[in-house]
Structure formats: C-alpha cells, structure tokens
Amino acid sequence: MTDTINIASRGDFGLWAIEVAKQIVSEQGFELARAAKDGAEDDIRVAGNALGQAITNALMEVYDGLLEGPVER
Template sequence: MDENIQIETRGDFGLWAIEVASQIVNEQGFELARAARDGTEDDIRGAGNALGQAITTALMEVYDGLLQE
C-alpha cells in the first residue's frame, strides 16, 4: 500500500482490493489470532482495533484517490 497504482477499471479495483485484503489479513489477522490464543482481553481488543484501523486506512486511501480525479 506504499506505492501508487492506477485503477482504471472495475477489474483493476478488484485486483487491488484482493491484494490489500491479503496484506491486511497477513499482518493484522495474525496478530489478532495470536492475541486470541495467548493474550489478555486488552491484547485482543488492541489487535482487533489495529485490524479495523488497517481496513479503514485502506478504504480512505481509495476514497482520497477518487477525489483527486
């Protein structure tokens, strides 16, 4: 998510969404699973919040890109 990409079609958007979802699940989903297995309720809450924030950030990046067009 650090590089700019050009989304010109619905298919481009779909590919971008799949890639971003994969990155988020790989990074934040693992932390949430680890917290659920080994952590406290605060650890789980923190990992869940981080997952939600990663999703929100990705969606806001797309929205901001749409406004620039």
C-alpha cells in the first residue's frame, strides 16, 4: 500500500479493508488458483504462504498506523 488514508470511522475502516482485500485477492489469489490448477503441492504451499503473508502485511500496516499515526510519504 502506498497511499496514506485517514480512517476516522468504522465505515472508513470497512472501505479500506474491502479495497485491500480486493487488491490482495487479485494479486495473490490468482497465483494460488493457478498453482492449484497447474502446480505441484510445493507450488500450492508457496502461493498459499504468499497470500497469507500479504494479508499479514496489510493487517500489520494498519496496526502500525493506529499506534504511530499516519506516515508522511
């Protein structure tokens, strides 16, 4: 995520979460689906781990923002 947003309400957080989820699924979900269709078990594991890591990174980013406040870019 490169844009700074202001989350001032539960609704703002919901919109942020939806947008981040769409981005993660479009990037990482496709790779997981492709690995499941064409890949070996190791490929599926790698793609699944990448999806999990992308979710973790997004959650940690918003958590850090709550603790530290917005980061100027």
